[in-house]
């Protein structure tokens with residue numbers, strides 16, 4: 001049995017003169033919740049696109065559960081929630097969930113999907129009338145529909161209010177474990193601290209720190225109890241610029 005949900009080996013990606021991903025290695029164990037942090041332009045979305053097989057790396061390999069991304073997706077093992085993505089005009093939340101379920105051989109029940117994503121009360125609402133946070137929950141529902149082994153979420157809670165965020169992360173923690181794996185990107189360090197088993201910090205397309213929040217603090221040379229922000233700024237080389245701004 002392959003114990004890794006995701007393995008990136010020496011992947012690189014350039015866009016013209018921009019080196020978005022620079023010889024990146026990353027292994028994500030099955031059953032874990034992993035947060036990817038990094039400043040704007042660090043390469044988080046590019047890495048997620050390559051994990052999903054949406055963009056091939058220039059060099060290196062991506063494997064999901066020991067096979068290619070395409071194989072894992074065809075087998076219905078992957079659910080993804082990207083930052084944007086248009087909805088079908090006129091369709092309702094429930095239509096979206098039914099559409100997503102139809103793509104999989106063993107989908108979750110519609111009511112369970114709606115409940116987990118916090119959409120039960122607005123199942124009949126048109127997708128083009130949803131608020132930003134509600135639309136994110138609808139994308140979450142789409143990602144959940146196939147009961148995937150691996151959920152990949154690009155800044156999933158960015159537009160959610162406090163209550164929706166809390167419910168969302170509780171749902172994620174409930175979903176993970178049981179051999180289900182979650183990989184998410186975020187700018188919210190406290191979310192990574194609170195909800196991930198492991199934090200990977202990217203800067204300029206490379207891993208600059210990797211571990212639990214305590215290990216990240218240690219790697220950055222900041223004391224326990226000092227905010228993870230300080231560790232993040234030190235690791236990503238942003239602390240000098242930020243300090244001079246204040």
Ligand SMILES: Nc1ncnc2c1ncn2[C@@H]1O[C@H](COP(=O)(O)OP(=O)(O)OP(=O)(O)O)[C@@H](O)[C@H]1O
Nearest residue numbers: 015018019020038039040041042043044045046047
């Ligand atoms: N299609 C593209 N064409 C040109 N440059 C791109 C393209 N996609 C990404 N880039 C560049 O690659 C780098 C990494 O971008 P990416 O979107 O992966 O970063 P990110 O860590 O997700 O950033 P953010 O936190 O701002 O969402 C950036 O410099 C970006 O401008």
